[in-house]
Amino acid sequence: PELAAVGGGAAPTVSTQETTAMSTPPTSDEACKMSQSVLATLMCAQAPGRSVYLSNRGNSLRQHRGILQEGFAQYVVNKYHDTNNPDGIINMGTSENKLCYDLLYKRLTHPDMLHIDPSLLQYSDSRGHAFLREVVAEFLSHYCCSPNPLKPDNVVVMNGCTSLFSCIAAVICDPKDAILIPTPFYGAITEDLHLYSDVKLFHVPLDCEADGKDSRAFHLTVGKLEEGLKRAKEEGLTVRALILMNPHNPLAEIYTPEEMFAFLEFCKRNELHVIVDEVYMLTVFDKSVSFHSVLSVDSLPDPQRTHVMWGLSKDFALSGIRVGTLYTENKDLLEALAQLGSFHSVPGSTQHQVAQLLQDREWIDEQFLPENRRRLKAAHSYLAQELQSMGISYLDRPACLYVWADLRKYLRESSFEEELALWRSFLRHKVVLSCGQAFFCSTPGWFRFVFADQQHHLQLGQFRTQRFLMYSRPCCKEPESKLRLESGCGFQISRGSI
Numbered sequence: 001p002e003l004a005a006v007g008g009g010a011a012p013t014v015s016t017q018e019t020t021a022m023s024t025p026p027t028s029d030e031a032c033k034m035s036q037s038v039l040a041t042l043m044c045a046q047a048p049g050r051s052v053y054l055s056n057r058g059n060s061l062r063q064h065r066g067i068l069q070e071g072f073a074q075y076v077v078n079k080y081h082d083t084n085n086p087d088g089i090i091n092m093g094t095s096e097n098k099l100c101y102d103l104l105y106k107r108l109t110h111p112d113m114l115h116i117d118p119s120l121l122q123y124s125d126s127r128g129h130a131f132l133r134e135v136v137a138e139f140l141s142h143y144c145c146s147p148n149p150l151k152p153d154n155v156v157v158m159n160g161c162t163s164l165f166s167c168i169a170a171v172i173c174d175p176k177d178a179i180l181i182p183t184p185f186y187g188a189i190t191e192d193l194h195l196y197s198d199v200k201l202f203h204v205p206l207d208c209e210a211d212g213k214d215s216r217a218f219h220l221t222v223g224k225l226e227e228g229l230k231r232a233k234e235e236g237l238t239v240r241a242l243i244l245m246n247p248h249n250p251l252a253e254i255y256t257p258e259e260m261f262a263f264l265e266f267c268k269r270n271e272l273h274v275i276v277d278e279v280y281m282l283t284v285f286d287k288s289v290s291f292h293s294v295l296s297v298d299s300l301p302d303p304q305r306t307h308v309m310w311g312l313s314k315d316f317a318l319s320g321i322r323v324g325t326l327y328t329e330n331k332d333l334l335e336a337l338a339q340l341g342s343f344h345s346v347p348g349s350t351q352h353q354v355a356q357l358l359q360d361r362e363w364i365d366e367q368f369l370p371e372n373r374r375r376l377k378a379a380h381s382y383l384a385q386e387l388q389s390m391g392i393s394y395l396d397r398p399a400c401l402y403v404w405a406d407l408r409k410y411l412r413e414s415s416f417e418e419e420l421a422l423w424r425s426f427l428r429h430k431v432v433l434s435c436g437q438a439f440f441c442s443t444p445g446w447f448r449f450v451f452a453d454q455q456h457h458l459q460l461g462q463f464r465t466q467r468f469l470m471y472s473r474p475c476c477k478e479p480e481s482k483l484r485l486e487s488g489c490g491f492q493i494s495r496g497s498i
């Protein structure tokens with residue numbers, strides 16, 4: 001299978017234009033703290049006042065605000081619709097695959113999906129039904145190329161990786177303990193760990209500039225992890241784990257097996273758990289690039305502290321189905337998670353559907369995956385061309401559902417406040433994107449663009465984004481893309497509305 005192939009080194013940063021000269025962007029821990037402080041200010045500014053009805057914990061939950069959540073909240077009440085709401089918001093901020101509804105509709109309405117038996121209507125094993133854990137173990141053994149068959153008893157199924165993050169943090173950490181994470185990272189993990197369990201993420205900032213021959217943008221190395229761990233200890237924190245995403249969100253980076261092995265050894269040396277989130281493992285759409293799961297490693301450095309997450313939200317474009325899985329050999333962890341499982345279980349009928357889907361190899365290999373990859377590749381090329389036409393640099397990685405792009409030249413000054421202002425302007429122009437500080441990026445000006453949507457949505461999203469940038473940000477010079485916009489995609493430019 002494709003996943004087993006070796007190869008595919010680091011993909012380059014595509015730079016289509018020199019970045020506009022500006023003061024050296026901050027790349028240190030200080031910058032990371034600045035981004036956190038802008039976020040904190042945003043949260044405070046918009047938080048409702050204290051409620052007498054709630055506990056301290058209830059109040060802090062109610063008052064919590066984040067940028068990703070704010071963008072999404074505005075989108076759900078004003079979604080773009082071709083006929084019903086053409087002035088609504090285009091969502092290029094949430095990492096969802098909206099390209100395969102037809103394929104999924106066909107498969108999920110097949111008669112084998114409609115099955116009822118008493119066990120599906122009753123409470124199930126809190127780790128998930130045995131039949132589903134068997135199918136998941138077989139599925140992961142095959143697609144992760146595990147050297148030996150994975151065991152169903154080592155699988156936990158919950159309603160999404162979000163819940164798994166929350167539950168794992170609760171059982172491996174005490175309140176105020178910390179987990180290391182390189183930045184930028186999928187920012188919602190902050191809430192996953194903090195809201196229930198009061199666990200802190202300790203950031204290891206990665207630089208957006210490559211700093212040597214063997215380096216690349218946002219390059220994670222063991223040296224950086226060592227440094228981060230040392231700093232966390234100096235701050236008096238108890239660090240319990242490291243979180244890694246492979247393929248990465250938001251960088252879409254795929255680590256080589258050697259890199260991943262070195263990270264696992266770092267964790268073993270320091271007695272840290274490692275939670276490896278492989279939720280995008282099948283979302284790699286260039287055959288020349290291969291992904292290697294941690295579950296393919298012959299002999300893990302520390303199997304008792306290595307935990308691998310996967311789910312259906314990304315690879316099967318089923319974020320609404322709410323299914324996430326964990327594979328771990330650690331029995332104590334499995335037992336502790338089983339206690340929390342009943343708060344996070346998946347409905348019986350959905351467990352049945354997921355089992356049918358995951359064991360239908362013919363549909364997966366011959367229909368869904370090839371077509372999904374073809375569509376993702378086309379959507380990625382479209383967005384990449386649009387960014388290139390605007391002279392915007394981006395990380396060129398053929399994986400995941402988004403592109404990490406460098407919009408620093410559109411900032412009037414290099415600050416997180418300015419980045420936030422730009423993000424808000426996009427939102428005012430009815431496009432949700434995700435700005436770097438929502439991912440705790442240490443350099444202001446990076447944005448994540450999700451491309452896995454219908455072509456006409458992408459076109460309109462890009463059109464609104466480009467129109468705003470062209471007319472409102474004087475540092476941008478794009479006569480070529482102006483022409484393309486006016487003649488190319490059938491939307492009228494109206495200066496008045498900007």
Ligand SMILES: Cc1ncc(COP(=O)(O)O)c(C=O)c1O
Pocket residue numbers: 095159160161162163186245249277279311312313319323324
């Ligand atoms: C890296 C990563 N992990 C986990 C999740 C959440 O997954 P789920 O939908 O299974 O809760 C996301 C969603 O964006 C993600 O990008």
